[in-house]
Amino acid sequence: MASIFCIANQKGGVGKTTTTVNLAAGLAKAGQRVLMVDLDPQGNATMGSGVDKRQLKASIYDVLLESSSVAQARVRSDKLVAAGCGYDILGANRELAGAEVELVDVERRERRLKAALTEVEHEYDFILIDCPPSLSMLTLNGLCCAHGVLVPMQCEYFALEGLTDLVNTIKQVRANLNKDLAVIGLLRVMFDPRITLQQQVSDQLKQHFTDKVFDTVIPRNVRLAEAPGYGVPGVVFDPSSKGAQAYLAFAREMVERIGRL
Numbered sequence: 001m002a003s004i005f006c007i008a009n010q011k012g013g014v015g016k017t018t019t020t021v022n023l024a025a026g027l028a029k030a031g032q033r034v035l036m037v038d039l040d041p042q043g044n045a046t047m048g049s050g051v052d053k054r055q056l057k058a059s060i061y062d063v064l065l066e067s068s069s070v071a072q073a074r075v076r077s078d079k080l081v082a083a084g085c086g087y088d089i090l091g092a093n094r095e096l097a098g099a100e101v102e103l104v105d106v107e108r109r110e111r112r113l114k115a116a117l118t119e120v121e122h123e124y125d126f127i128l129i130d131c132p133p134s135l136s137m138l139t140l141n142g143l144c145c146a147h148g149v150l151v152p153m154q155c156e157y158f159a160l161e162g163l164t165d166l167v168n169t170i171k172q173v174r175a176n177l178n179k180d181l182a183v184i185g186l187l188r189v190m191f192d193p194r195i196t197l198q199q200q201v202s203d204q205l206k207q208h209f210t211d212k213v214f215d216t217v218i219p220r221n222v223r224l225a226e227a228p229g230y231g232v233p234g235v236v237f238d239p240s241s242k243g244a245q246a247y248l249a250f251a252r253e254m255v256e257r258i259g260r261l
């Protein structure tokens with residue numbers, strides 16, 4: 001059975017998508033069977049996995065509205081397969097922004113994704129869900145079917161404050177919709193050790209959240225930011241770069257942690 005994880009943080013631009021695609025590719029490289037679900041209408045994880053969001057025959061939108069199954073809608077990117085990092089992609093595009101409204105009157109609307117994934121779960125070791133920067137119905141769908149949440153965060157002054165809302169949402173979801181949901185860990189991303197404030201916030205995080213903070217730290221690295229322009233994750237674009245090496249180490253840490261669950 002797959003381990004299902006949401007990559008979530010209600011802030012935008014904190015590295016959710018970068019983490020999702022690089023972890024997916026890193027896990028695939030390590031021989032894990034991975035499905036990446038793009039739950040963000042921006043479709044960045046789709047494009048960053050080498051799939052043109054404008055060319056999708058079916059997407060996560062169709063899955064949520066039950067006009068397609070996951071098996072029909074998922075695709076693969078030849079580029080990633082050729083690099084030995086192939087994973088399945090359930091893509092998203094702008095259409096998904098309408099799902100929120102269209103699902104308003106639907107019963108059990110926050111469980112649509114869970115129902116759809118049940119059919120394919122046994123085919124994967126990991127299902128990674130890239131969430132939008134909000135605590136919306138889309139994010140709820142992700143949280144409803146996940147075993148855990150990975151929270152990428154930058155070590156900045158307001159980082160801890162933003163975390164409170166997410167932690168409260170997770171508590172509510174656990175109480176009402178998904179009692180198994182847990183925060184798997186906080187991942188420090190875009191880290192620059194030369195900045196004293198980042199070191200201080202990083203130390204605070206470890207004090208507060210102890211073993212919930214992943215050992216791996218993702219540095220700020222321009223190769224990770226360049227990769228989406230080439231339609232591949234950083235670990236495929238430049239495997240020897242510091243950013244790629246960190247994400248590969250993170251994939252190994254994830255496999256170890258899951259083994260210990």
Ligand code: ADP
Pocket residue numbers: 011012013014015016017018019044133189190191218219220221222224225226228243
């Ligand atoms: P989110 O999905 O949370 O909105 P993204 O993953 O899209 O965040 O990242 C926001 C921006 O920061 C993107 O331009 C991305 O390429 C860049 N970025 C993410 N992680 C890093 C990193 N470790 N080093 C440098 N740039 C990064």
Ligand code: MG
Pocket residue numbers: 016017018040044131
């Ligand atoms: Mg994103």
